[in-house]
Amino acid sequence: MNRFVLALAALLPLTAQSMDLDTGKPAKGWQIAVTDFEGEAKLTGDSVTVPKPANPRVPNSHVAARRGSDGALTLQFSNTWIAQLRWQDGTPLDLNPYLAHGTVEFDLNVVDLAHGGMKFKLGCGKDCERKVPFLFAGRELAGKGRQHLSFALTCFWREGDDFSAVNVPFTLEGTGSGELQISHLRFNKTGKATTACPDYRTQSVTPEPLQESWAVEWWLPRHEQKLAEVKAHREAGRRVDLVFMGDSITQGWENEGKQVWAEHFAKYNAVALGFGGDRTENLLWRLQHGELDGMAPKAVVMMIGTNNTGERLEDPALTVAGIRKNLDEIRQRQPQAKVLLLALFPRGEKPDDLLRRHNARINALLPALADGRQVVFLDIGKALTNPDGTLSKDILPDWLHLSPAGYDIWARSLEPTLTSWLTP
Incomplete structure (x- = not known):
């Protein structure tokens, strides 16, 4: 973290200590979009399957999602280029005050990833998307039940990024075939990162x-x-x-x-x-x-x-x-x-x-x-x-x-x- 971001975080007004995206508080209106390479659907009920176009480029792909009684979201995908659970359409979040010491945290249950991969993403404005790859680390978690992951918010930040109006605060992305479950998604203003991420400056x-x-x-x-x-x-x-x-x-x-x-x-x-x-x-x-x-x-x-x-x-x-x-x-x-x-x-x-x-x-x-x-x-x-x-x-x-x-x-x-x- 450079001195400019630290100084900026110190000058900005205090916000809530956490933002819970499971319920949309304090930013209301968040919807869950379920997407694959060729289509999109909204998870407005208990479950949804992404519809196929008339002439699909990947006819045997399948992407679906469901919401459990405990609020956990499950993404199921097979033979797909890209499958996503994407938080969108809410009031844009000002995450600048969270950058200095903040984390994005969630519980992840990797049910199956033997033939798939995964990434976590954060949208940072027009033509701006930051991601953390999690292929091998994700496969190591398969079958171990819910695991709590905490990433420093700076894992998703690059020099010059403006996090003052983040309109896609989180995306869980899968490729290939697999089943992933996520719950208790939140941003903490002060947190302890427990999961490593690549350094974009030396990648x-x-x-x-x-x-x-x-x-x-x-x-x-x-x-x-x-x-x-x-x-x-x-x-x-x-x-x-x-x-x-x-x-x-x-x-x-x-x-x-x-x-x-x-x-x-x-x-x-x-x-x-x-x-x-x-x-x-x-x-x-x-x-x-x-x-x-x-x-x-x-x-x-x-x-x-x-x-x-x-x-x-x-x-x-x-x-x-x-x-x-x-x-x-x-x-x-x-x-x-x-x-x-x-x-x-x-x-x-x-x-x-x-x-x-x-x-x-x-x-x-x-x-x-x-x-x-x-x-x-x-x-x-x-x-x-x-x-x-x-x-x-x-x-x-x-x-x-x-x-x-x-x-x-x-x-x-x-x-x-x-x-x-x-x-x-």
Whole structure:
């Protein structure tokens, strides 16, 4: 907590020592919205099931909620991208006086989370949402009955946030399949935090495996497969001259970009080290656990960071710190390699899309990481967009991931630089 927030909390008038969101006191009118990726319903009675749209993208998903006689709320979900219990529509809360020493506390009963994940969220105004991941910690609580959790309110606060009119004070979010029960939700002006949370200031540079329910079953096995792929090249006497490192867009070379890869990069015994969902800290973990070892590439192409934006709308400077950390790791492990540092690709259909604008702020900081010799910065965003800045579904069908035509544009955009680096 910085001195400004402490001083602000001391100057603001005293409020109630706690806000009980189970009953809506002292802020009345709170409603519980139950949502999944494609729909929403209000829990106005004892139970509700989120209705499916006419043409659902996830037809076998199911999200429902019920209210127990003791006031506890149960969220049941299966095969869903996102399921939520969301507190909304009440009088916005002024949580600034709670920041210095305050906590958000509740009782949580994890009935089942073997094939799911969970997060806690707090809305902090327009285009502002803060979250605390709780996948592995949540699974450890499964079957243990009600457990009291207390988070420092600063777990949900970032420098510059204004908590004076919080209109979505809490969201319980599940992914995959599971059953969660929550009760006695309240904010305390003075409390003792008993549950740890990540430090947002160092998240992007702290190596860790990807902690998402949809990834835990394949992420580490894929890491092992990539180590084996590199080993197979080495044992066969094949020199790996080119390596791509990144997230799902890089992983897509194995799918939508497969044919383009074969035409442009297979001749270099190239390896694609892309993992869907990865943020800077996840790539850093992979680098520190051997993915770039056992070979001596001439060139490394790296693009990482768009999931730092999409997952937590991270301060661009923090994302760039994570990119810099990965770059330093590559340079340390492969000092002979030249690195092509790519700007993040455009995302969102229109130029004014929030995530597009956020990525543009990251890209503006990236040239400072390149020296123009061993590390070269390249931005191919204009090649992927229409003249008016919009995106085409022919190139980026979901406004994020590339089509085969998009991979062809990417490959051709890299060709002049990589050919000069890789041609004897």
